[in-house]
Amino acid sequence: NAGVTQTPKFRILKIGQSMTLQCTQDMNHNYMYWYRQDPGMGLKLIYYSVGAGITDKGEVPNGYNVSRSTTEDFPLRLELAAPSQTSVYFCASSLGLSSSYNSPLHFGNGTRLTVT
Amino acid sequence: GQQLNQSPQSMFIQEGEDVSMNCTSSSIFNTWLWYKQDPGEGPVLLIALYKAGELTSNGRLTAQFGITRKDSFLNISASIPSDVGIYFCAGPVSGGYQKVTFGTGTKLQVIP
Numbered sequence: 001n002a003g004v005t006q007t008p009k010f011r012i013l014k015i016g017q018s019m020t021l022q023c024t025q026d027m028n029h030n031y032m033y034w035y036r037q038d039p040g041m042g043l044k045l046i047y048y049s050v051g052a053g054i055t056d057k058g059e060v061p062n063g064y065n066v067s068r069s070t071t072e073d074f075p076l077r078l079e080l081a082a083p084s085q086t087s088v089y090f091c092a093s094s095l096g097l098s099s100s101y102n103s104p105l106h107f108g109n110g111t112r113l114t115v116t
Numbered sequence: 117g118q119q120l121n122q123s124p125q126s127m128f129i130q131e132g133e134d135v136s137m138n139c140t141s142s143s144i145f146n147t148w149l150w151y152k153q154d155p156g157e158g159p160v161l162l163i164a165l166y167k168a169g170e171l172t173s174n175g176r177l178t179a180q181f182g183i184t185r186k187d188s189f190l191n192i193s194a195s196i197p198s199d200v201g202i203y204f205c206a207g208p209v210s211g212g213y214q215k216v217t218f219g220t221g222t223k224l225q226v227i228p
Contacts, residue, residue, distance in 0.1 A: 004158070031214060040125065042204060043159070043218040050214055058215065090158050097214050100164070105151075105216065107158025 002026050006091050006108035013081040013115045021076040021111050023091030031094045032074040033058075033105065034066065036087040043090065049074055081115045088112050120205055120219035128225045135192040137222040139205030148188040149206040149216065150179050159204055163190070197226050 007022045025032065030051050035043040035058075045058030049068040063085060065077040074093075078085060089111045096103040122139045129135055139148070147166055151159035163174050165181035165188060172179055180189045188205055205219040 033215075035218075040220060042120070042122075042220045045215060045217070048215060059217070092158065097208075100147075104149075104161035104164075105159070107160070109157050 004091055004093055004106050004108035006089075006111050008111060009109070010112045011114070013078075013113065015081060015083065015115060017081050018077070018079050019081070019113075021078075021089055021091075021113075023074045023076065023108060024072050025074075025091075025093040025106070026072065027093060027095070027106065028071060029093035029095050029106070030071070031096065032068065033092045033094075034064070034074070034076045035090045035092065036060065037090060037110075038087050046076065046089075078113075083115050086113060086115045120207065120217060122203075122205055122219040122222050124222060125220070126223040126225070128227060129195055131195060131197060131226050131228050133195050135195055135199070135224060136189065137191075137203060137224075138187060138189045139219050140187045141207070142186070143210065144185040145188075145207040146185070147208055148179070148181050150177075150188070150190050151204045151206055151218070153202040153204065153221075155201065159202075162203075192224075195224075195226050197228055199224060200226050 004025045033048040034046040037043050044060045047066040049055045055066050092105040092107045094103045150163045153159040163179040168185050170181040176193045178191045202221045202223050204221050206216045209215040
């Protein structure tokens with residue numbers, strides 16, 4: 001059981017380049033999320049999805065796009081990379097409402113992105 | 117938006133010592149969650165609290181839901197080296213229980 005898998009683990013981008021961070025889960029979870037983690041700032045929600053075909057903005061969506069064509073996959077797209085997007089990105093999934101102990105967030109191991 | 121502030125921001129302790137950390141908010145939460153992030157990994161849920169005043173344990177960890185519903189506390193007894201990591205409080209965003217907002221984190225380092 002792989003859980004939540006993120007690729008790549010590390011990436012360096014030049015300003016203005018684009019890339020897609022991949023996320024897939026094999027737990028048949030309906031809910032999926034993208035967070036970014038900056039030092040001393042905790043985790044900030046970028047986008048989330050409550051099911052295939054449905055996505056919505058979180059706290060910090062600017063500069064990102066997502067899609068959810070299948071239950072398993074939830075890629076995050078950066079179109080024009082900026083230094084402010086240097087961060088560690090975490091994908092997560094949950095069976096139901098993520099505020100329940102019976103439905104906790106399951107996180108991947110993160111993608112460390114540097115934009116120079 | 118709802119902001120969760122954690123203190124201390126970081127702490128060094130000797131192995132065997134007890135640890136206390138807290139999380140405060142300017143708004144009321146109906147659920148408090150505590151997550152731990154090991155170095156190089158994603159966070160994992162430790163404890164969930166649902167009622168004001170509730171005290172819940174998970175092994176050497178004990179968390180409390182503050183009476184005012186604007187704060188929560190986490191205690192670790194008899195710390196060991198594997199307690200190293202970042203501890204986050206979290207709670208559901210008002211109006212959207214499918215979304216969880218995280219605190220700023222407390223980084224714990226244990227000196228053997």
